[in-house]
Amino acid sequence: MVKGVNRQVLEIHETGCEYFEKALFFVRPEFSAENEGKLKSKAITSAVNFSSVPKNKKQKIKSRVLFFAELAASAGVGAIITALFIN
Numbered sequence: 001m002v003k004g005v006n007r008q009v010l011e012i013h014e015t016g017c018e019y020f021e022k023a024l025f026f027v028r029p030e031f032s033a034e035n036e037g038k039l040k041s042k043a044i045t046s047a048v049n050f051s052s053v054p055k056n057k058k059q060k061i062k063s064r065v066l067f068f069a070e071l072a073a074s075a076g077v078g079a080i081i082t083a084l085f086i087n
Contacts, residue, residue, distance in 0.1 A: 008032045016048035023047045
C-alpha cells in the first residue's frame with residue numbers, strides 16, 4: 001500500500017479484465033484506518049466485478065441486436081403477407 005500526502009492508494013494488478021493491467025483505488029479518509037487485508041480484498045472484488053466491456057457499449061450492442069431482430073421479423077411478416085396476396 002502506498003500512502004500519499006493526503007490519500008491512501010491501493011494498486012491492484014489482478015483486475016480480471018483483458019483491457020486493463022492494473023487499477024488504482026483511492027481509499028476514502030474515513031476508511032484509511034481499516035485493515036489493509038480487508039481493503040485489498042474489497043479492491044480486488046471491485047476490480048474483478050468491473051465488466052470488460054463498458055456498459056454503454058453493451059447497451060449499444062444490445063440495441064443493435066434488437067433492431068436487427070425486429071427488422072428481420074418485420075421482413076418475414078411482410079414476405080408472408082405478400083405471399084398471401086399474390087396467391
